[in-house]
Amino acid sequence: MCSPALEAVGSRMEKILLEIYDSLYKAFGPLHWWPGETPFEVSIGAILTQNTAWTNVEKAINRLKEHNLLSPECIRDIDINLLGEMIRSSGYYNQKAKKLKAFVDFLFLQYEGSMELMKETEMWTLRHELLQVNGIGMETADSIILYACYKPIFVVDAYTRRFLSRHKLIEEDAGYTHIQKLFMNNLPSDVAIYNEYHALIVQLGKELCSKTLPRCNICPLFVVITPFMGFFLAETIGVEETETEPVEVE
DNA sequence: ATCCTGTAAA
DNA sequence: TTTACGGGAT
Numbered sequence: 456m457c458s459p460a461l462e463a464v465g466s467r468m469e470k471i472l473l474e475i476y477d478s479l480y481k482a483f484g485p486l487h488w489w490p491g492e493t494p495f496e497v498s499i500g501a502i503l504t505q506n507t508a509w510t511n512v513e514k515a516i517n518r519l520k521e522h523n524l525l526s527p528e529c530i531r532d533i534d535i536n537l538l539g540e541m542i543r544s545s546g547y548y549n550q551k552a553k554k555l556k557a558f559v560d561f562l563f564l565q566y567e568g569s570m571e572l573m574k575e576t577e578m579w580t581l582r583h584e585l586l587q588v589n590g591i592g593m594e595t596a597d598s599i600i601l602y603a604c605y606k607p608i609f610v611v612d613a614y615t616r617r618f619l620s621r622h623k624l625i626e627e628d629a630g631y632t633h634i635q636k637l638f639m640n641n642l643p644s645d646v647a648i649y650n651e652y653h654a655l656i657v658q659l660g661k662e663l664c665s666k667t668l669p670r671c672n673i674c675p676l677f678v679v680i681t682p683f684m685g686f687f688l689a690e691t692i693g694v695e696e697t698e699t700e701p702v703e704v705e
Numbered sequence: 706a707t708c709c710t711g712t713a714a715a
Numbered sequence: 716t717t718t719a720c721g722g723g724a725t
Contacts, residue, residue, distance in 0.1 A: 488721095500721090501721085502722095504720085504721050504722090505720095505721080505722040505723065506709090506710095506719090506720060506721085506722045506723080507710090507711080507712090507720055507721080507722085508711090508712070508713075508714095508719075508720045508721085509720085509721060510712080510713080510720095511711065511712055511713085511720080512721085514712090543710090543711070544711060544712075545710090545711075545712095546709080546710045546711045546712075546720085547708095547709050547710050547711085547722090547723095548709095548710070548711080549709075549710085550708095550709055550710090550723085550724085551709095551710095554723085589723090589724080590722095590723065590724080591723085592722060592723050592724085593722095593723095594721085594722065594723090595722070595723080598721080610721085612721060612722085613720095613721090613722085614721075653721085654721090656721095657721055660721090661719095661720090661721085665719090666718085666719070667718080667719090668715095
């Protein structure tokens with residue numbers, strides 16, 4: 456941001472993003488995501504939860520725990536088909552067994568199987584490395600960096616794109632990196648805030664800003680983004696957008 | 706654009 | 716009986 460105009464846009468966006476955060480926090484927070492779990496367990500969870508409900512991931516993780524398999528060494532050494540059986544409940548179990556193997560192989564190759572050692576790597580360098588691992592895309596890499604390594608990177612997901620798009624803060628087809636920059640360029644670089652913000656967005660997406668039948672009537676963001684309310688109402692409630700007539704809500 | 710796949714809510 | 720899920724690879 457160098458011109459005064461862009462700077463003004465940036466500061467306004469900062470205000471909006473903080474306002475959204477406050478509203479979501481008052482409604483849902485604090486969510487304390489991944490509390491009391493080891494960085495390794497968080498990483499495994501980040502892979503297993505790909506396009507899968509978290510409740511199904513918990514079962515898989517508990518199963519690994521019960522069998523004392525939740526360590527880099529055990530995941531590395533276990534038969535891949537048996538591993539698949541252990542994590543069956545998380546879906547895509549054959550692919551995910553392969554992905555878990557790929558992750559621990561990387562962990563041993565680069566960091567002697569130590570998450571602590573991995574954590575010492577600079578954030579963007581680590582991200583670049585993780586993206587080379589088969590089965591780890593941008594969202595999973597960022598989840599590991601934020602929730603397992605406690606580094607200030609913002610996690611973007613389908614919920615994030617959906618609610619921002621509905622509020623006309625991004626284009627519907629905005630890319631991952633664009634959305635990530637929107638947050639990271641307009642918010643303080645703070646692990647605790649990025650942690651809670653993403654968790655709050657997920658909660659919003661699941662409970663209210665759902666794919667079909669979003670419950671806008673009870674949404675904490677209903678009154679937040681005033682300049683965009685016209686678009687917001689038009690798209691989510693199905694009212695025709697007009698130039699002159701203000702939209703009426705009961 | 707399709708495939709990978711179990712689970713639970715709608 | 717569908718729908719959606721804390722995606723990624725091909």
